[in-house]
Amino acid sequence: DIQLTQSPSFLSASVGDRVTITCRASQGISSYLAWYQQKPGKAPKLLIYAASTLQSGVPSRFSGSGSGTEFTLTISSLQPEDFATYYCQQLNRPLTFGGGTKVEIK
Amino acid sequence: EVQLVESGGGLVKPGGSLRLSCAASGFTFSSYSMNWVRQAPGKGLEWVSSISSSSSYIYYADSVKGRFTISRDNAKNSLYLQMNSLRAEDTAVYYCARSDTAMVTGADYWGQGTLVTVSS
Numbered sequence: 001d002i003q004l005t006q007s008p009s010f011l012s013a014s015v016g017d018r019v020t021i022t023c024r025a026s027q028g029i030s031s032y033l034a035w036y037q038q039k040p041g042k043a044p045k046l047l048i049y050a051a052s053t054l055q056s057g058v059p060s061r062f063s064g065s066g067s068g069t070e071f072t073l074t075i076s077s078l079q080p081e082d083f084a085t086y087y088c089q090q091l092n093r094p095l096t097f098g099g100g101t102k103v104e105i106k
Numbered sequence: 107e108v109q110l111v112e113s114g115g116g117l118v119k120p121g122g123s124l125r126l127s128c129a130a131s132g133f134t135f136s137s138y139s140m141n142w143v144r145q146a147p148g149k150g151l152e153w154v155s156s157i158s159s160s161s162s163y164i165y166y167a168d169s170v171k172g173r174f175t176i177s178r179d180n181a182k183n184s185l186y187l188q189m190n191s192l193r194a195e196d197t198a199v200y201y202c203a204r205s206d207t208a209m210v211t212g213a214d215y216w217g218q219g220t221l222v223t224v225s226s
């Protein structure tokens with residue numbers, strides 16, 4: 001199975017900061033990667049799929065890049081509503097998720 | 107409006123069984139693949155199982171293979187997860203989630219989740 005390693009696992013940042021989260025795959029997955037945001041007590045929300053395609057309705061401050069084994073999620077200017085946990089997911093079967101990155105207020 | 111509503115969660119003893127349901131509305135259910143994803147208390151997301159639009163392709167995580175069975179009824183717009191031989195480590199919130207037919211663009215809609223607690 002393909003393992004996904006997210007880093008950092010915890011991130012403390014301020015409103016307006018540029019934030020980057022990395023997701024590394026144990027083997028090449030082309031661009032079959034999605035990113036989700038999850039807030040406490042809520043279901044995950046799809047942000048990005050195919051590594052870099054923004055899901056409809058997601059603010060443009062979110063962007064994704066990468067292919068193969070290394071991927072990044074960038075938030076260009078962190079907003080108060082962005083404090084949450086972020087997960088990557090690779091879409092080759094069997095599907096797997098990264099361990100998550102919790103973004104907290106500094 | 108797309109809606110996914112899970113039901114069937116609850117408290118069950120180790121070794122017991124439970125059947126989860128997910129009622130879908132607001133979209134053509136038979137055109138989408140569906141998934142179950144779970145989240146243990148305080149932990150990350152874990153993919154459990156996926157089923158293609160016509161049930162031709164079914165996939166399971168190793169952790170549930172042989173114990174869980176995913177199925178769907180397109181006439182009833184419903185997704186199911188039959189869970190047998192439950193273990194304490196199966197305790198989690200179980201979400202149903204919609205994905206594209208080929209399951210390559212992620213899960214774009216999720217239910218609110220249903221809690222399964224396995225404990226004696």
